[in-house]
Amino acid sequence: MKLAKFSARILLMIVIFVLTACQSQARALSLDQTATMPVHIAPTVSPTSTAPQSTQTPTHTPTSQPTSVPTLNLPEERSTPSPSSTVAAIQVDGLLLRIVDLNHRVDQDFMYSQVIPNLVNFHNRWSLNHTGSKINRTDVLINKLCVDDLIALLDDADKSGVNLYVRSIYRSLESQQIALDNVKGDRSLVLPPGTSQHHTGLAVDFTYGSSAREVGGGFSNTPESAWLQQNALKYGFVMSYVAGHDGVSYETWHYYYIGKELAPIYERLINQGIVKDVFEFQDLINNTTDPAP
DSSP states (O other), X not given: OOOOOOXXXXXXXXXEEOOOSOOOSOXXXXXXXXXXOOBEEOOOOOOOOOOOOOSSOOOOOOOOOOEEOOOBOOEEEESSOOSOEEEEEEEEOGGGGOOOBTTBOOOHHHIIIIIGGGEEEHHHHHHTTOSSOSBSOTTOEEEXXXXXXXXXXXXXXXXXXXXXXXXXXXXXXXXXXXXXHHTTTOTTTSOOTTSOGGGGTOEEEEEESOTTSOOSGGGGGSHHHHHHHHHGGGGTEEEOOSSOGGGOOOOTTEEEEOOTTTHHHHXXXXXXXXXXXXXXXXXXXXXXXXXXX
């Protein structure tokens, strides 16, 4: 994969061709060579530690320095090319495109430099404008990149009459090991430390009725699950495990935040059959990013 390292910001230049001629029924997948994106990535190192972490945000001096890798060319569906086009600049954080799975592990250094400085207390943020709680513990942390959109999602779910709650968000390497131990090492249910999207603080496990309810297969047949599948994309969240990635069972409660800017692109590529899940989406963008000259 050409893009293996990330920093705070990626500028995506997405070229959207506006058809002015008659539309063709044939579809062609191509890489548009006219769009470039300055990308700033932070180095990632191999896993070295699974030391315990507190739910309180630690302080640590980042050990990674940014590196630049320019040019992103996104696949674009179109019929006959038109001379008329518009360019939309979309600015997103590089962490949104960081694959975390069995083949793309994160370690303590990555988490201290790229994740932990951006963590905030979810319950505290929720309590600023709400009474009660939407999560089973008041010390759970969340990446500030997605906290506002998650709160908006929960607000609108309440207005729609569904009882969505949050069960899990950020996990340290240690807490991931505890979660794995709790399912007796079943990796189809919980991945090993360093390979879970929860390490980014951008993954959310939802539950229903009460924040104390454990997540599980029963969620699939609830109005809350149906509402999420219909609406989560509007807030930048996508269901991660829909195609058996890493051998994980189909999880209707596990969503990952890619942001509202990237969500329409993800939806288009899913509908076109170009990608099957968020991991392929991230990989596609990373592999169409050219290295710096």
